[in-house]
Amino acid sequence: MRVFVLRADYGRYTDVFRNNNYIGIGWFEQINPIEGGWDLTDKEFLKEKYREKYVGDASMRVNQNVGQIYRFINEMQIGDIVISPYNTNDLLIGKITGELYFENDNSSPYPWRKKMEWIKDNVNRHSFSQPIQNTLRATLTCFEVKQKDEIFESLGYDIPHSKKENYDIKFDSKSINELIKNKFLELDPTEFELLVSYLLRTLGFEPTQETGKVGDGGIDFEGILDVNGIASINLQVQVKRYDNNSIGEREIRSFRGALKQDFQGCFITLSKFQKKAIESSNKEGYKGIQLIDGNKFIELFINQYEEIIDVIQLDDNDDLLEKLQFKKSLLPL
Template identity: 30%
Template sequence: MTASNEPKIWGLHSQDERLLIEKGVVALGWRELGDLSGFPDDREVFKAHFAQIYPHAKKGQIPTSAGMLYRFIHEAQVGDFVVFPSKTSRLIHLGIIEGGYSYDHVALEYVHQRQVRWVNKLPRTAFSQGALYEIGSFLSFFLVKNYADEFLAAFDKNFKPFSAETEDETIGATAEEIVESTKDFILKELSKHLKGYELEEFVADLLRVMGYRTTVSAKGGDSGIDIVAYKDELPPRILVQVKSGQGDITEATIQSLKGAMREGDYGLFVTLADYKKKAARYLEATPIIRGINGTELVELILKYYEDLDDKYQRLIPLKKVYIPVPLAD
């Protein structure tokens, strides 16, 4: 058997565990799309149909949702494996796809179905933290890649569950992935929703919760100063420039901030991107100006998130959780 023909392992999420287990199927929703059995092996056709049926769907939702249906119908093959983590029983169900696509007109919601034979079910404690994190995807149907070997081994009757006495080496990687994906999410939301003056308002609010008194310059001002901040009623004055573009900041741009500063002022430059090498060296040589790049801005947001204005918490919705981390040496 060639590598291209090796069975894949698919992850599935569903709210109707009873339907899946009792009927022996894997299933997806989107009833309004109708029977897709006659649709060609073409992602663009699926995307166009999804957009037509759901004209008010968000732009990013169309390729994601249509892509899941395409993979479910055309990429998943008989003989492929399925991993279904139940939120009800907290068990991991393992199955093998045994039939092609069918549309169940009687089903209330999960109408797009394929027959599956469930061969095993195991507690979540049987798997490493990294494997559990991978199948915790937000997608309804997805390809398991990073921990495919671990799930594949679970189909063997001689499978040895992950031992609680064994150190889980995936915990550190899992924790790092969660942290990094959260940072990526924050930066993407800022880039998507806050441009120009809106980002200036956001930075001013962040500085406020950090203990600064801030005034945002009027829209359209040509002074090059976006925010004026004070730690208290007395000097020094801090002049802040904010850039929402994706391009890295040049030395000349920072020098323009320096040119607007008077004796005794301090400067702060905030960008969602980063600084070019010459600009970074200029900042190092000019201690009265502090530069904050996108990564550093996200760190500050995480630190002061709970005190940000409610509208910004809604813009960047985060939930405080505890995640496992490796024991310190």
């Protein structure tokens, strides 16, 4: 028995899932794969069909989305547990009771469905450990939860604890920051933004807008930073993967001007901030902006390393994982 998360468009259709006792996915909304005779066990076939429908999608996006479709069809089995988050801190939890079927009844944009028996409703995510809360922040629609024992226990199942691997990470090299930074600079801007999103997720950030679609003003991420259930902060983030070009006061003023009224700002770069930029970020009478330079970003990366690797794997982002190529000691291969 396994545990999965199945999102419903950031919780917009979770009530529909609950009221109609099903879960579902989209992507091929008008296509009935059962009547069409599709080989749903063939991932390459699904990739081919996906590329026919979404011609402009990059390879990474194709792999991620088809991976989710394949997981929903083939890996989520009868008896498995499914968590569907609301657009609040609450969760809907149940178990799969039926095989894949197709029904386009306009109750949701997800006609590829599986029947559910809901076990618990309005479960507060903060009742779970921080690792599970980090997992729940994944932006994928469909993914597996590794910390299944804790979920089973919350449902009253008597499941023995699995042993957690001890990585025993040590950092004893003065040049490690430079080595890690060089690896980051090998990433293209999109990949680096993804890495930033994974780091933010492990720190409690949950996006409310899709990456790359936040809006004007150079804002790359928008969402809520949950501080261990104690406080929630509306946060917008700008990312600049500069190496030698330091960030000046002009960029800080421009970023501040793009911030929404009730949001705080965070500016992340691999380079440094000029003195006037630092002064401007804390200017009296103006909205403060948190600055994270290259050294601070790498420090956060080291502290969150295990969790970051987990969420990259969770997102099926093998391309990014391969490009990072860090050993457990964080020394690049």
